[in-house]
Amino acid sequence: MKEKASVVRLAARAPLRTIRTRDLSAVYAHPRSEARAVEQRGLLHRLAHGFYCAVPPEYDAAVWRPTLEAAAVGIATAIYGERVPVLTGLSAARVHGALPRAIGAAFVAVPAKRRPLKLADRSGEVRFVMRDVAALDAVLVPTDLGAALATTLEQTILDLARADPRGEDEAAQTAIDALWPECDHVALESIAATQRMRATYARIAEGR
Known part of the structure; x- marks a missing residue:
């Protein structure tokens, strides 16, 4: 025992x-x-x-499970270390409250290529996105398992737009529309310049 x-x-x-x-x-x-x-x-x-x-002591293990985003960043942290993985894309949008409906996959930026990992406690998977995590504009956010890194509103907008250049992903566009009024536009333009995403920024800003 x-x-x-x-x-x-x-x-x-x-x-x-x-x-x-x-x-x-x-x-x-x-x-x-x-x-x-x-x-x-x-x-x-x-x-x-x-x-x-x-399992946090205040919860009943029979019914509790962490959010998809918490589970994903917890797994990635166990692999890569504390404050290395960064929730990104739609997962960052979720923790920033910009995407209310649940999605079936969580996206975590990590420093090395890794295959998706299926979750055991639900239908879903963790998708590891290889990025230069140190170069990402990130912020600590609360999760069910503790504080973790997620891309900032501005970085999230740019990442989502770059991944969906034609605006065909409904979830991504919903998240961008929700985040746009809340973001720091000076920071947004600065990140776009630093990360060579000026064209992406221009496309998002056009018509807004």
């Missing part, structure tokens, strides 16, 4: 309360079995194959 409780402590102390079982192999001979046993006690929540988060 004491060993299982220590798994919970490791998860609770981990950045964004998220661990991957492979990182427990130095402590436990059978880390997956240990994690599953603690999950059954309602102290861990399985996010994806090999990834668990500590």
